[in-house]
Amino acid sequence: MARKQSLEAAVEGLKRFLSEKEDSNEEVAAKIEKLTAELRRIDVAPIDPTEMIKRGFNYFKTNNFDKHREFYHELAESQHPKFLVFACSDSRVSPSIILNFKPGDAFMVRNIANMVPAFDQLRYSGVGAAIEYAVSVLEVPNILIIGHSRCGGIQRLMTHPEDGSLPFDFIDEWVKIGKPAAAKVKATFGNLPIEEQCAHCEREAVKLSLINLLTYPYVRTGIAKKKLQLMGGYYNFVEGSFHVWNFETRFSPTVDMQ
Amino acid sequence: MAAPSPTPFSRLFNSSVDACPTSLKTATILGPKLKSGETEQAHLRLLTSFKHLKFKASKEPPGLTQQLDNRKLESLTESENGCDLFEDLKHRFLRFKRRKFKENLDHFQNLAQGQAPKFMIIACADSRVCPSIILGFQPGEAFMVRNVANLVPTFESGPSETNAALEFAVNSLKVENILVIGHSCCGGIRALMSMEDEVDSSSFIRSWVVVGKNARLITKSAASNLSFDQQCRHCEKESVNHSLLNLLTYPWIEEKVAEGALSLHGGYYDFIDCTFEKWTLDFKASNREKNSRFAVKNQFYWC
Numbered sequence: 156m157a158r159k160q161s162l163e164a165a166v167e168g169l170k171r172f173l174s175e176k177e178d179s180n181e182e183v184a185a186k187i188e189k190l191t192a193e194l195r196r197i198d199v200a201p202i203d204p205t206e207m208i209k210r211g212f213n214y215f216k217t218n219n220f221d222k223h224r225e226f227y228h229e230l231a232e233s234q235h236p237k238f239l240v241f242a243c244s245d246s247r248v249s250p251s252i253i254l255n256f257k258p259g260d261a262f263m264v265r266n267i268a269n270m271v272p273a274f275d276q277l278r279y280s281g282v283g284a285a286i287e288y289a290v291s292v293l294e295v296p297n298i299l300i301i302g303h304s305r306c307g308g309i310q311r312l313m314t315h316p317e318d319g320s321l322p323f324d325f326i327d328e329w330v331k332i333g334k335p336a337a338a339k340v341k342a343t344f345g346n347l348p349i350e351e352q353c354a355h356c357e358r359e360a361v362k363l364s365l366i367n368l369l370t371y372p373y374v375r376t377g378i379a380k381k382k383l384q385l386m387g388g389y390y391n392f393v394e395g396s397f398h399v400w401n402f403e404t405r406f407s408p409t410v411d412m413q
Numbered sequence: 414m415a416a417p418s419p420t421p422f423s424r425l426f427n428s429s430v431d432a433c434p435t436s437l438k439t440a441t442i443l444g445p446k447l448k449s450g451e452t453e454q455a456h457l458r459l460l461t462s463f464k465h466l467k468f469k470a471s472k473e474p475p476g477l478t479q480q481l482d483n484r485k486l487e488s489l490t491e492s493e494n495g496c497d498l499f500e501d502l503k504h505r506f507l508r509f510k511r512r513k514f515k516e517n518l519d520h521f522q523n524l525a526q527g528q529a530p531k532f533m534i535i536a537c538a539d540s541r542v543c544p545s546i547i548l549g550f551q552p553g554e555a556f557m558v559r560n561v562a563n564l565v566p567t568f569e570s571g572p573s574e575t576n577a578a579l580e581f582a583v584n585s586l587k588v589e590n591i592l593v594i595g596h597s598c599c600g601g602i603r604a605l606m607s608m609e610d611e612v613d614s615s616s617f618i619r620s621w622v623v624v625g626k627n628a629r630l631i632t633k634s635a636a637s638n639l640s641f642d643q644q645c646r647h648c649e650k651e652s653v654n655h656s657l658l659n660l661l662t663y664p665w666i667e668e669k670v671a672e673g674a675l676s677l678h679g680g681y682y683d684f685i686d687c688t689f690e691k692w693t694l695d696f697k698a699s700n701r702e703k704n705s706r707f708a709v710k711n712q713f714y715w716c
Contacts, residue, residue, distance in 0.1 A: 189517065202531075204590045204592075204676070205693075205713065207554075209713070209715060211547075211549025212547060212689045216715075234541055246555050246556045246557065247524050247553055253509045254509065255505040258540065258543065260540060262539065262540045263538050263540065263559050264538050264559055266577070267578050267581060278572075280621040281575060282574060283617030283621070284560075284617045284618045286617070288561055288600060289538075297498065323585075326580050326581055329577035392524065392525050395521070399499060399502055
């Protein structure tokens with residue numbers, strides 16, 4: 156439909172369609188999503204960045220904010236997110252899109268390769284500040300770290316400097332947080348092609364980051380009080396799959412040696 | 414791109430997503446298997462366990478929560494246990510998969526090969542200000558860094574997560590635009606403005622927000638007659654400008670901005686009134702003006 160019409164006609168058609176369909180259902184919503192995506196990709200001219208965000212903001216305001224004013228009014232007073240999410244900065248893996256987080260659902264940190272370094276107030280105050288704010292101030296009950304397929308940061312970790320490439324001062328310093336995960340993958344799966352090793356490392360780095368969370372005192376306190384749950388996730392955008400797991404630590408029952 | 418081959422994707426999509434996923438041969442949409450109480454040997458040496466949670470049989474078809482319409486807005490449900498949480502995440506993911514992934518398969522397959530975003534966004538981690546939602550960025554469009562109070566440390570301050578992302582976005586992905594977005598009622602900025610002059614060494618938040626200390630100084634001198642709330646608001650915007658200046662301390666950023674290959678933009682989202690301001694750093698004009706710190710152009714206010 157959209158391909159046969161001009162952009163303006165397509166937008167008009169969508170507006171009419173939206174106004175006529177009072178009760179949305181799955182099929183209709185999917186059609187709307189598809190149309191919107193197609194419209195956005197129609198190349199009228201190289202998109203002006205200002206125009207792009209203006210359209211995005213107007214869409215949000217008209218279709219979301221204005222229709223749920225009371226909800227947003229309450230949200231403006233205070234936030235009570237249920238999640239602290241760590242996700243990669245990769246443009247393809249926004250958790251708001253793939254996990255449909257609405258405003259207010261998730262306090263979200265995004266960095267290269269979704270890493271959580273061990274507690275270090277001098278070097279990693281940014282991550283620490285986010286954890287402290289989310290856990291101590293906002294009291295989020297869940298922390299979710301999401302890794303993903305084809306992660307550039309993990310690839311860098313696994314291939315540099317062995318591949319002889321020039322150093323990237325800041326990137327290399329950051330991704331080396333994941334060195335223990337890389338070492339483990341190389342030891343266990345070193346015979347596999349590098350792409351498969353990277354895929355293993357993407358998951359292993361999430362597990363390492365979960366362990367690193369335990370080095371933050373407020374995280375330990377939250378877990379001890381059973382107010383905090385740690386979870387790992389893995390989004391594979393090649394397959395279109397999502398995996399999630401809990402991270403729990405426990406001691407086995409004590410064995411009497413007598 | 415050629416039409417997708419019938420195998421992996423169509424197999425995934427043809428499997429019934431409404432039924433309880435008892436068979437996980439074709440599609441592991443969500444990881445844990447259904448046998449209750451089963452635990453697996455974890456890879457880690459620590460005594461951790463991956464708990465396989467039993468899925469509750471859904472009474473209604475999953476994912477039929479309405480998207481944005483005049484009825485109630487879906488919100489995250491309270492979960493007492495991990496099973497409800499997993500169920501919730503599953504519904505969320507399947508909805509994305511049905512509505513977006515499946516409908517735009519070619520596009521997602523292209524994206525899987527590589528990303529070429531036009532934007533790098535630096536935004537606050539605040540749950541209310543996700544740029545994917547408020548500015549409509551779709552998968553592939555924006556490389557995103559989110560930290561407390563959307564701060565950018567200087568080049569001289571040494572390696573950090575924010576500048577690692579900058580290095581990747583600018584030198585590897587070669588983004589054309591960097592947009593720093595501040596917002597109303599920012600807790601991080603409030604913490605910055607509340608700081609006593611002597612550094613409280615026990616707090617991470619303070620160790621981090623001190624990156625914005627120049628913005629606080631400017632605000633205190635320019636807006637000392639205003640209420641604390643108004644000062645915070647002033648600082649939220651001042652801090653965006655301060656971050657833009659900090660971006661220019663990176664030689665490879667300044668070089669590209671001078672060449673015209675990279676534009677630096679500031680933004681401010683007010684979620685009380687739902688307004689958005691946007692401005693662009695005018696690099697050429699900034700170098701000419703001696704008194705003001707920098708000049709702006711293409712200033713917009715949307716409400």
